[in-house]
Amino acid sequence: MTGANKGIGFEIARLLAERGITAVIGARDEERGRAAAERLGQPYVRLDVTDPASAQAAAKWLEEEYGALDILVNNAGITVWQDDPRPSVTGAETFRQVYETNVFGVVTVTNAMMPLLREAPAARIVNMSSELGSLALAIDPDSPFWPHNYAAYNSSKSALNMITVAYAKELWDTPIKVNAANPGYCATDLNAHTGFRTAEQGAAIAVRLATLDADGPSGAYLQDDGTVPW
Numbered sequence: 001m002t003g004a005n006k007g008i009g010f011e012i013a014r015l016l017a018e019r020g021i022t023a024v025i026g027a028r029d030e031e032r033g034r035a036a037a038e039r040l041g042q043p044y045v046r047l048d049v050t051d052p053a054s055a056q057a058a059a060k061w062l063e064e065e066y067g068a069l070d071i072l073v074n075n076a077g078i079t080v081w082q083d084d085p086r087p088s089v090t091g092a093e094t095f096r097q098v099y100e101t102n103v104f105g106v107v108t109v110t111n112a113m114m115p116l117l118r119e120a121p122a123a124r125i126v127n128m129s130s131e132l133g134s135l136a137l138a139i140d141p142d143s144p145f146w147p148h149n150y151a152a153y154n155s156s157k158s159a160l161n162m163i164t165v166a167y168a169k170e171l172w173d174t175p176i177k178v179n180a181a182n183p184g185y186c187a188t189d190l191n192a193h194t195g196f197r198t199a200e201q202g203a204a205i206a207v208r209l210a211t212l213d214a215d216g217p218s219g220a221y222l223q224d225d226g227t228v229p230w
Ligand code: NAP
Pocket: 002, 003, 004, 005, 006, 007, 008, 009, 027, 028, 029, 032, 047, 048, 049, 050, 074, 075, 076, 077, 078, 101, 105, 128, 129, 130, 131, 182, 183, 184, 185, 186, 187, 188, 189, 190, 191, 195, 199
């Protein structure tokens, strides 16, 4: 689990641990990560998703400790606060910064973990997307998301959605399932706690997708009450 030291990631780890699943707390900051792991009584591994060496080191540690990985939750994500998030005034550097974590970080971690995921009997990969990544909702003037034109963040989650589909297709003939989760608008540090849902509520869909049985979907974009339009 990436970005598990706080927010929705912490709640996903807590809920998985409640089910008796070992939830390894991946976090880039050792102090924050270890503190969260201690609170949950779960193991910690250092993992900065923007650093391929850190992802490889985490994979090596997981291999030595467990030999396989049943669940990968790519939860770590950032946004960059801008007074004006419109694309015409958003520099490529801002896109790059957000994509580094939300897009490239997911690829880095997933590829580092792939040999371990293949070792598990039926691994599940959950990518924390957002309703703001939905192209269909973004372009619908009647959608509540129409006004929220955060070009860098929103497009990073659209890219993540396609990456989810790409991995699901590659792994179609294996027991591994890959899905994108929309947690809804949850009060966390990401949005200065303006969300109207709790982090625990946001975590529920990820937990469901992390524990899907064999007839569950792959390559889907899901929230609590069903699919999100792409
Ligand atoms: P949050 O409280 O800000 O937590 C984000 C987590 O990601 C933190 O643990 C953070 O670690 C970690 N992180 C950031 N960059 C990282 C990196 N390079 N390597 C490893 N970890 C990194 O935000 P959240 O709301 O729980 O967000 C979790 C996920 O849900 C994100 O992908 C977000 O886009 C998505 N999401 C959130 C909402 C919402 O309403 N909150 C809605 C839709 C989607 P540090 O503590 O070290 O910064």
